[in-house]
Amino acid sequence: MTVIGHPTSRAGGHGGEVDPAVERRRVLLGVRLFILSEVMLFGSFFAAYFVLRAEAPAWPPVAGLARPELPLVGFNTLLLVSSSFTIQWAVTRIGRGDQAGFRRGLLATLVLGAVFLGIQAWEFAHNGFGIADGVFGSTFYALTGFHGAHVLGGLVLMAVVANRARLGLVSREHHTAVEAVGYYWHFVDVVWVTLFLTVYVL
Helix, strand or coil: CCCCCCHHHHECCCCCCECHHHHHHHHHHHHHHHHHHHHHHHHHHHHHHHHHHHHCCCCCCCCCCCCCCHHHHHHHHHHHHHHHHHHHHHHHHHHCCCHHHHHHHHHHHHHHHHHHHHHHHHHHHHCCCCCCCHHHHHHHHHHHHHHHHHHHHHHHHHHHHHHHHHCCCCCCCCCHHHHHHHHHHHHHHHHHHHHHHHHHHC
């Protein structure tokens, strides 16, 4: 028989229920470790980019190749940075039990992320160079395309959270998934700012 309040039952012992607070900490720790592994992965991409750029006599190394228009990419960067504030708003509001505020914040983040991807797709279609155009083209599309895939993954996760909210599974007491998506989205934003400064500005 399970004893209410028994340490074993609250710690998730044999036949006991897991303490929600403990479960939340475990999930968020797992998300942080996953993000750490992604940091190392992107770090290797950036390291390769800097090595290739340092060894190239000119950048872009292929004559006639030009980097994309900075104003458009700057505007797109502003959109993604803004989405960091809207997702944090969503996390804060659900933590206070404000379902309406949470939904508005999540929807705004979904829209901003989708517009970011749309502009990036337009940029790719009008760059005038492809992934096969030398080391510049390959590193450019590897970095920006890989990040775009992460943005798409974040949008899918947010859609899952939105569906859970529609089913009544997200509340002030149960919003670990919202926090986890928030962590991931902030990571995606930080990577993009670093990528923007590295690939487009420097």
